[in-house]
Amino acid sequence: MDVMKERLRRLDSVLTEMYGPKPLRPHGDPLGELVHIILTQNTSDANSDRTYAALRAAYPSWDQAALAPPGDIADVIRMGGLSDIKAVRIGDALRRIEADFGSISLASLDTMEKTDAFDYLTSLPGVGPKTAACVLLFALGRPVFPVDTHVHRVSNRLGLVATRSPAATQAALMPAVPDEIVYQLHMNMVTHGRKACKAGRPACSRCLLQSECDWACERAQAVADSETQYAPPNSAGDNG
Numbered sequence: 001m002d003v004m005k006e007r008l009r010r011l012d013s014v015l016t017e018m019y020g021p022k023p024l025r026p027h028g029d030p031l032g033e034l035v036h037i038i039l040t041q042n043t044s045d046a047n048s049d050r051t052y053a054a055l056r057a058a059y060p061s062w063d064q065a066a067l068a069p070p071g072d073i074a075d076v077i078r079m080g081g082l083s084d085i086k087a088v089r090i091g092d093a094l095r096r097i098e099a100d101f102g103s104i105s106l107a108s109l110d111t112m113e114k115t116d117a118f119d120y121l122t123s124l125p126g127v128g129p130k131t132a133a134c135v136l137l138f139a140l141g142r143p144v145f146p147v148d149t150h151v152h153r154v155s156n157r158l159g160l161v162a163t164r165s166p167a168a169t170q171a172a173l174m175p176a177v178p179d180e181i182v183y184q185l186h187m188n189m190v191t192h193g194r195k196a197c198k199a200g201r202p203a204c205s206r207c208l209l210q211s212e213c214d215w216a217c218e219r220a221q222a223v224a225d226s227e228t229q230y231a232p233p234n235s236a237g238d239n240g
């Protein structure tokens with residue numbers, strides 16, 4: 001039995017007890033997901049939703065967006081910040097996809113091998129492993145585990161990995177997370193990182209994972225050590 005897979009299944013079951021089940025309902029639009037994620041960089045979800053809606057209203061077809069000068073796209077998405085960079089990235093990605101597939105569509109990813117689809121997406125300019133995994137998982141329901149800053153922090157505190165970047169954590173966890181829990185585990189780890197296992201001050205006292213968490217154990221040990229160090233001398237010592 002694979003110890004890591006068992007541990008991840010147990011983690012999924014505890015987090016589901018804490019935050020509820022998360023059924024996967026892929027929306028079926030990988031290209032829309034990719035462009036949307038490009039627009040989320042350095043802005044809030046609400047703002048990127050508004051920016052994406054403005055882009056689709058200005059360019060109802062991706063062919064129109066691919067032909068548009070970057071400056072025009074930048075004007076449309078200005079409200080989302082970093083508009084000049086994002087406009088170039090979107091235009092470059094659309095034209096590259098057209099050159100590779102003969103049309104501006106990522107529907108072919110659904111029938112490619114999972115690793116080939118992942119490698120293709122990460123070969124696009126400005127697309128990293130987290131974005132590629134999100135496109136495959138959220139749009140097509142392909143079981144590829146995305147790691148953001150929350151999943152990275154929680155994974156390291158729990159001792160699942162000992163890594164220095166979300167990309168390294170994703171490389172370690174992608175082959176290990178069982179397919180059937182990829183979506184639910186990702187969603188509940190993000191929620192756990194936002195609500196309890198925060199970067200500054202994790203709420204360990206109300207966390208059901210305390211007994212199997214390296215970070216909580218180390219902290220408990222540090223407290224015990226400091227109490228031993230500053231314990232008052234015993235009576236024998238006083239008299240000696």
Ligand code: SF4
Pocket residue numbers: 154157158196197198202203204205207208209210213214215216
């Ligand atoms: S016990 Fe604390 S550090 Fe460990 S996962 Fe829970 S909140 Fe995070």
